[in-house]
Amino acid sequence: AQSVTQPDIHITVSEGASLELRCNYSYGATPYLFWYVQSPGQGLQLLLKYFSGDTLVQGIKGFEAEFKRSQSSFNLRKPSVHWSDAAEYFCAVGDAGGTSYGKLTFGQGTILTVHP
Amino acid sequence: DTAVSQTPKYLVTQMGNDKSIKCEQNLGHDTMYWYKQDSKKFLKIMFSYNNKELIINETVPNRFSPKSPDKAHLNLHINSLELGDSAVYFCAAGVAGGRGTQYFGPGTRLLVL
Numbered sequence: 001a002q003s004v005t006q007p008d009i010h011i012t013v014s015e016g017a018s019l020e021l022r023c024n025y026s027y028g029a030t031p032y033l034f035w036y037v038q039s040p041g042q043g044l045q046l047l048l049k050y051f052s053g054d055t056l057v058q059g060i061k062g063f064e065a066e067f068k069r070s071q072s073s074f075n076l077r078k079p080s081v082h083w084s085d086a087a088e089y090f091c092a093v094g095d096a097g098g099t100s101y102g103k104l105t106f107g108q109g110t111i112l113t114v115h116p
Numbered sequence: 117d118t119a120v121s122q123t124p125k126y127l128v129t130q131m132g133n134d135k136s137i138k139c140e141q142n143l144g145h146d147t148m149y150w151y152k153q154d155s156k157k158f159l160k161i162m163f164s165y166n167n168k169e170l171i172i173n174e175t176v177p178n179r180f181s182p183k184s185p186d187k188a189h190l191n192l193h194i195n196s197l198e199l200g201d202s203a204v205y206f207c208a209a210g211v212a213g214g215r216g217t218q219y220f221g222p223g224t225r226l227l228v229l
Contacts, residue, residue: 106159
């Protein structure tokens with residue numbers, strides 16, 4: 001069964017600092033990987049996704065993520081964090097199996113706090 | 117235009133009651149999902165419908181019954197509500213096969229007293 005682990009429950013960074021949120025997955029084949037962001041009281045917004053090809057993917061709001069098959073990781077990065085990035089971030093793996101119709105398995109989430 | 121909408125946004129009710137949450141999508145996607153986010157923010161899939169046919173049912177109690185009157189709607193009916201049903205319920209729409217993006221609704225915050 002597929003699974004996703006986000007080792008960091010809570011991360012605090014200063015505005016303008018760089019950010020890396022970790023994500024490790026377990027999946028039997030080439031995974032479809034996603035990062036979503038959830039602001040307080042809001043739904044989930046897709047930041048970026050990886051299906052195949054270039055292992056470094058660019059997303060919205062200046063985020064990028066790198067797929068590393070050897071490490072089963074899909075870490076999210078941003079070179080300079082803005083106060084508006086404070087939110088909870090979820091990594092997810094999509095099941096491309098024939099009967100699963102793309103159900104997403106989410107990690108536990110990482111809460112990002114940004115200090116001014 | 118809102119791609120995936122849910123009503124109501126908030127739902128406060130007593131134990132034992134029956135309630136429904138509605139979801140509508142205007143994306144034209146063929147697959148819709150219900151996810152539950154518990155108090156620890158853990159998101160887990162409950163159901164998925166493809167072209168009005170149930171394709172995923174993740175060991176959810178029988179008190180939960182999804183209904184899809186057409187491809188654009190997937191409603192969730194909950195019978196005999198329990199305290200443990202308190203959570204945020206998200207509807208999503210996407211393309212079958214996992215390759216497409218799933219678009220999430222704003223969530224319905226259910227509180228059972």
